Amino acid sequence: MAILRPAGDYDRSYRQDKRYIRKPWQWVILFASIGVVATCPYWGTPYIITTANRIGYTIIAVQGLNILTGYTGQISLGQAAFMLVGGYVSTLVVTHLGLSMFLALPIAAVGAGIVGLIFGLPSLRVKGFYLAMATLAAQFIIPWLTKHTFPEFLGGTEGRIATPVPQIGSFLFNEPARFIYITLGVLIITTFIAANITRTRLGRAFVAIRDNDLAAELLGVNLFGYKLRAFFIAAMYAGLAGALKAHYQRAIGTEFGYSLTESIVLLGMLVVGGLGTNIGPFLGATFIIVMQDVSNVVGSNFAAIMPHEMTARLLTSFRPIFFGLILMFFLIFEPRGLAHRWQLFKAAWRLRPFSH
Template sequence: MIYRESGQFKTSYRADQAIFPIPQDRYALFALLAFAFIAVPLGANDYWLGSILIPFLILSLAALGLNILTGYCGQLSLGSAAFMAVGAYAAYNFQLRLPELPLLLDFLLAGLVAAAVGIVFGVPSLRIKGFYLAVATLAAQFFIEWALTKFGWFSNHSASGVISPQPMTILGYTLTTQADKYLLVLGIVSVLALLAKNLVRSATGRAWMAVRDMDVAAEVIGIRILHTKLLAFAVSSFYCGVAGALWAFAYLGTVDAQAFDLNRSFQILFMVIIGGVGSILGSFLGAAFIVLLPILLNLLGHLFGGAVRQDVLSNLELITFGALIIFFLIVEPHGLARLWQITKEKLRLWPFPH
């Protein structure tokens, strides 16, 4: 089989520690990136770019942030959408009040602001865990949403609380087409996903996983629980903040605090559960599933000649989400990423898979 790595020997520590030690995996990744950066902008229409691919990439980034906190560090959070809102409003204010700053720097600073807010709301994790920590982060969700609506400064005293960012300009070039916005989002998500992959493989990632598995034992072997948990909250909130900025600038264009409500937080949590807890790939698989499922259900409705009403399709979507979450929690807690890993293992052993 072409996928078998027999005879591919490692000759250095660097080769042994590669993200993709099997060359076939590296070639597949490079081919996928080439397809995403070159073929998709040339072949996809504005609907696919603006309504499907851009939100898929942004939600993948938000799910990646939550996966770092929940999947790798074991800290349950229900406030992901709130940190997205912080990032969106922070990027808007940086662009409005400091117009001389580059756009990418606005996104970076927005992520840092969200990280600072995440550290504040991550302090309770030092004393509480599990369900009680989820309730604490839920309080952050309601408080941040209330603050962004109550204080007019955040929305430049807009009567409705809606923010409308200026067109995105990078190095004098204004991003006006959906293809331009897609490439910007894809570039940012690719870089941050690579950073996340390396981060979870580092000493920091191993400390997160030690705290996740047993925080008492982690503290005994010398891991600083305070530093480790707050760093996980900071990194997770940073990713969610950048995702929120992209959601406001590259996707919606005009947004208010209600766009980052509790339903959005649950949606991101469902992506992590379905895609795979503690998996970088699972964040993308879960986001793809959540984004594409409503489209698939609508197509099925049209195939039946419109016999299925729209409200029935909406309820069917919710029922499907709930059923799949229960299914993955019972049958395969590691989600779609684990199923993909099992498939790869069977390919290695074909035609004699276990």
């Protein structure tokens, strides 16, 4: 699908052709949306501010998964486990080395990236479902290790340790309304990097591997090397997301949502948003998180009108049922995700008021 542009709108150089943002009004929209999020502590309700934080770090995790699964075509079910690694690394670095959280973030990213590399090793030999099974191992091994090794550092069987509040000088990022600036800042950086990766040599090698690994190899792409790079980058993103989540929740441990379910939800967000698109993680993570909250409200109302003995059971099961239904709906009716819907909408908008 070629991109439709208004008549007379041409690029005058290859550099211009490669830009994501080509019009002044697009800059305006970009800065306006950043501004809206950045000012949400002033206009938003507590719910909006906490949700913005949650969506922010979740998008980062999904962006990483998008590079691995959406662009490189390697299914991973270990993203939440890599988040756990990032959260632990950041917490330990801040607690025991006394570094600032802002220095700990890149360290957490690299730490998670290295763990991601280890679990990416099977990708040399196995593909598709088999690779998914191999990455599933991360989801069992890593939480087990955090529970059963180095109890004095990792919290032992209790499975959690406290994460310090990040601070600059004496300014504490101790509430969601302040933490949002960290989340937003990191999100802008990760988005910038993801967008650049996908339009340069590395990104093209990734898509080449996804679309035809044999041809990619015979045309000079070192399959194993580039698959490992994809795993490394995905795990780095997960590490960043996990570190943010830990500092936001002020605790890290297996019980705070780093389970297999969480990995599957991240994958679901990516599918709903649109695999292999840069806007997909934004749309998917926002949509699913808002829907989860909606389903909680709807679920509790729904459970309340049911006979008494069913109430408790419905409350706990409504959320996964709802998530499953949404995922099924998207796989059947919109397999290319919300990003595709967004493309269609933009195309229709350009052609208004004539449909063709």
